[in-house]
Amino acid sequence: MECPICGSDDFDILNSKQKSSKKKITEEYLLKCVDCGYVFKNVVSSKKPQLYRVIISKQGESIKTFIELSPNDELAVGDSLLTDEGHVEITSIEIKNKRVKKALVEDIVTIWANSVEIPARIGFSVDLHGEVDSYKLDLDRDFQISTEDIVKIDKHIVRIHVIKTQERKITSGFARAEVIKRVYGKPVKFNNFDYDLTKYIVKKTLSE
Template sequence: MKCPVCDSESYEILKSKGKNIKEVLLKCNECGNTFRETIKIPKMVEIRVIISKFEESLKKTIKLYPDEILEIGEVLMVDDEEVEITSLENTRGGRVSKSMVSELVTIWATSLTGPTRVGISIDYGGRILSQKVDVERDFQFNVGDTVKLGKAVFTIKSMKTITSKIRKGGAPADQIKRIYGRPADRRDRFQYDLTSKIVETVEPEDES
C-alpha cells in the first residue's frame, strides 16, 4: 500500500476493523497524510507437517496463509512445539528449499523440544561398538575430544553432520548425525562423561 499523496510505503495503522475483509485507517510516516484502505485477508489453509523426534515421525497439521513463503531452517510452532523445517515437498512431488505455502503438500521438520539424539560408533579395529546418547541440543562436540562412555574411553576422529563429514573443528549436537571414534587409553584424561546419557547400546560386532 502506498500513500496517495507521496507514494511512500511507510505508514502507521491507526484503526482496523473487520475479519476476512479489513478496513484500515493509515497515517503516512513521510508526509503525515491519513488515508483508508480495504484489505482482503486470504483464508488460511491446512498443511501436513511430519516432525522427526528421535526415531519417531509424528504427523500433524498447521494452518498458514497461502501467500506465506517458507524455507528450510525456518522455525514454526506446531501445537505449542517448536520445530525447524528440514525439507519442503511441493505439489509437483519435488523437494525444494523455499516455497509459497499455496504450492506445498508437506512440511518436513525436526523437533526443537528437549534433547537431541546422537549416534556414536567406536572402531575397535573392525569391530564396531554403536551407542546412542541424548544430549542438549547446543552441546558442543569437537574432533579430538576424549570422551568417557560407559566402560569405553574414546577420541573423536570425525563426525557426520546434517550437511557434511568433518575431520576437524566441531559442531553442536543438533547438527550431528553420527560421531566416529577410536579407543583411547582408559588412563587418558577425558573432557566429558556421557555415560548417563546413553539410551541404546549395540555390543561390538565384526564390521561387514
C-alpha cells in the same frame, strides 16, 4: 501501503471491515494520512489459512501432523513453528519432487522439522577394528562436539574422527547435537579425556 498524495506511511485507521469468501479474506480500511490529512481506502486480500503436512523428528521417531498456515507466507529452513507436538525447527522443505531451503507456503508439499522441546538424540559408534559398539545418547541441543575430541563413553576412551550431520559428514570441525545424526570414534590409549558421555547413554548395542 503509502498515502497516494504525499507518499507517507504514517496514518490513522478510521474504520475497518473484513469480508470472507471460500478461498480468501479481504480487509477494507478507511485511512487518514497523519502528514497531509488525506482520507483514502485501502483493500488487502490474502488467501485463507490451509492445513500443511509436517513430519517431526522426535528422538529417532517420525511423527506426522498438520499445521494451519497462510499460503501467502514464506518459510525457510531454521524457522520455528508451533505445532500440536510443540515447538519445532524446520530442517527441510519439500515442494513437488525436490527439497529447498525456502518457499512460499502455497507451494509446499511437506515440511520436515525437529522438535526443540526435548534433548537431541544422536548415535555414537566406536570402531573396534571389525566390530562396533553402538550407542544412543540424549544430549542438550546446544552441546558441541568436535572432531579430535578425546571422549569417554562407557568403557571406552576414543578420539572422534567423523561427525555425520543432517547435511554432511564432518572430518574437521564441530557441530551442535541438534544437527548431529551420528558420531564415529576410535579407541585411543589415553587415561585423560575432554569429557565423559557415559551418563547420557539411553541405549547401547554392543559388538555389531
